[in-house]
Amino acid sequence: MSHPVKASEFLKDPDKAKWHDETLWFVRDKRDNSSKGIPEWEKLRDTASQIKDNVLANLDKYLLAFEEKAKANHIHVHWAKDAEEHNQIVLRILQKHKCKAIVKSKSILTEECHLNPFLEKHGVDVVDTDLGERIVQLLHQPPSHIVLPAIHLKKGEISDLFHEKLQTEKGNEDPEYLTHAARTHLREKFLAAKVAITGVNFAVAETGEFVVCTNEGNADMGVHLADVHIACMGIEKIIPRRKDLGVFLRLLARSATGQPITNYNSHFRSPSPGKELHVVLVDNGRTKQLAREKFKNSLKCIRCGACMNTCPIYRRSGGYSYGSVVPGPIGSILSPGLDIKKHSTLPFASTLCGSCSDVCPVKINIHEQLYEWRQEIAKSQGLNIKKLSMQIANGVFSVPFAYQMSGALLRGALKILPNSIAYSGINAWGKQRELPEVPQETFKNWYKKNKA
Ligand code: SF4
16 A cells, blocks of 8 residues: 555544644654754764764774674674574574573564564564553554654553553553553563563674663663573664764754653673673665665664654654655655665655754755655656656647647636536545636736736
């Protein structure tokens, strides 16, 4: 299903759509206030963007440096060219440890690789431990936002879900009560899991360490209780030096939720005595994106979600309308690179207002890339209705007589056409708008008469 079709599904509940729009705008507002609190904000964005430029230009060197240091720190390093290889590596580690139940903290990469269904198919019970992720997991839904996975759900829906799955009091919507119930439920899972999986926010080439950022401390809880920690990261998550973290950590939390700092920024450098630490470095289309000159800097993304919170389309169409693990403006420039046919409507899900680029902490030119993808998609498609209508318009506009005649015909026709034809399926524009009143005469005629 295309983005417009899925978006109209979302808009069938206008009250919820309005609430979704306002909730995300509230987060955007918090981001604005927080960023205004530090005078060097724009300098930080420039620095982050330049560091990432350097990373993308030297990705191979930084990755190899990271591997060398990480191995010296007794970390097992694995390389996966795609999602399938990533999933097999994780499964092999679990099988080696005869592990049938794992806890996982938020990781967009493992969503991208569809790790949960893969492991479940192999008899492994996977529990997502981030509260929002656990909520959508209990609903058998994917996350609808990369930072706020259950942002599309209202308190009442979560209360009903917890009543059904966690036997909480019927109708109790108190967030504190519901969070407490989730915490009790998750504690048991933490205590039972031998292996914990986390994502990686930043991996430092200089030291071979990596950093995981969470607000709930769930990654730390899982990792410290388990014997084995598997950290899964996209290869673009590398940064050159530890001191660069100061730039990114300040930008990340403020851009994501407006907080000055994420609650838990945990550094992992080597396994605790008697434990195992694995890092899986995943390509899965990233090197292909790196080779696309116009689109490569989409790999600078630090997954803060700010472009989603500000996007007028995302706010009004919901995360599921994108049909992709990473929705919103950044998803709309990453997904066509993975499958241009499947995601051909995404670059058009934008007003090209540029608000996404304005808030992006690493200064990705998102709206320009959306426009570039539109050109690529138009080239990859044969004749479509838009192309055909543009060709007709070109013919009409370039011949003055044809332009005058068609204007006269349309002015006459619109006066007598019944609404059922004027606002039919072929006029999608008219679905939510009124056509303007037809003027009595053309501007040209009016000008001739009033020139004097
Ligand atoms: S593209 Fe920029 S604003 Fe959007 S999620 Fe990535 S870093 Fe954040």
